[in-house]
Amino acid sequence: MVDIAPRPAKQGPGHDITHGLSPSDRRSMIPETGLREYWYPGIPANKVGKKPVLVKMLGSDVTFWHGKEHVVAMDNSCPHRGAMMYKSDCWWPGTISCPYHGWTFNETGDVVAVLGEGPDSKIHGKVTAKMYPTVTLKGVVFVWMGEGEPAPIEEDVPPELFDDRAVVFHSNVVWPPNWRPAMENIYDSHVQYVHRDSFQLMAFPIFQSGHSRDRPQLINGRALNMKTYQMQARVAFPQATYKAGDERPYQEHYPLADVLWPRRKNRLLWTWAFKWLMKRARRHPLITDDPEWHGGHHLPSMFRANYGTHMYTRWNVPVDEKYSRMFYFHTTKPGSWVGRFYEWVHFHLWHDWSMNYNFSGQDGRQMIYQYYDRPEKLSATDVQTIEWRKMVLERGRGLVKPELSNLSEAEVFAEELVQEMQAEMPASG
Ligand code: FES
Ligand SMILES: [Fe+2]
Structure with a gap:
């Protein structure tokens, strides 16, 4: 029975978010204990x-x-x-x-x-x-x-799990929130804010999420591919948010509040000290360039990111209404036994802690304090969340497709913000 015990509640209790959502809210149409036909x-x-x-x-x-x-x-x-x-x-x-x-x-x-x-x-x-x-x-x-x-297992399980050359490390932990908010905790503007002091982002300056330029692309009805996934943008253009030509200053002025964020620049020294990490990532060939598995959401409940040096997969396995289990897969392709040894040491002594505990633990701490059953006001940087919910409901295997003709009020609001931002954007380079 040991294995189902949730991690003791340093991160607070799980709370039942099941029954407060209005029936017309898309979140309430997504099965609370997950998609079964996977x-x-x-x-x-x-x-x-x-x-x-x-x-x-x-x-x-x-x-x-x-x-x-x-x-x-x-x-x-x-x-x-x-x-x-x-x-x-x-x-x-x-x-x-x-x-x-x-x-x-x-x-x-x-x-x-x-x-x-x-x-x-x-x-x-x-x-x-x-x-x-x-x-x-x-x-x-x-x-x-x-x-x-x-179903054919290759449709649901990432390709490197079948690849003899790939070295895949894994670990798992139980989080307090239900799988739906846990799954939506991906690729929005929380990354820059919540994770600003994580060890994983040591090499990167704090920056804002910026214009929502790209919509995720639906691939094979199973994945949302981010063509310009932020991590790659960072690797390629450390000062940029999304693309070259869209560079923004490190510190920005927020006129209504009359404040600067980040508040100080001294963190850039820290960024400078860890720049070598970024260079190393840039030299690496990608683990996969299959668009379906390249990066972004994938059904039934995972998120993938290409970090250059490795492929990151966070597979969210619903436990029940209150908990979900994060299964992490860390994939590398070392060319020799020395490389394999290095990857083993790196993962077990450093990466598992820094990514799956330090970094992702920050996610766990934010989400349990969320009232998931309240109405939302979505922003332009929430398009990925909107598209994810849509993909689940329209493409989820075995689901009876609900009528999704109209965008919700919150989605219309987000759409308008996207339009506003795009109208202000400099031409793409
Ligand atoms: S054998 Fe009787 S309950 Fe299992
Ligand atoms: Fe996060």
């Missing part, structure tokens, strides 16, 4: 030893246990009288025996023995437990959570 990362394979392990995901209790060759997954409720299967024993390879009356199932869920009843039990061959298909890739067990036939 593959998801369930558990690192090495966490499943002799005893089964329980993981709560998409509102379901899933028991993972070791089959003969690989980890398999089943519903945690025994089909006999509902005992919890994660308390079972696996007496023989490829079997699991319920702790209550000893019904024993094989890897396809068939009853092969009833230990409390005897070899002449008439149940044999007549009952099947609910199993979830699994595939283990790079040490992570992926589970098909849908009711229908499993």
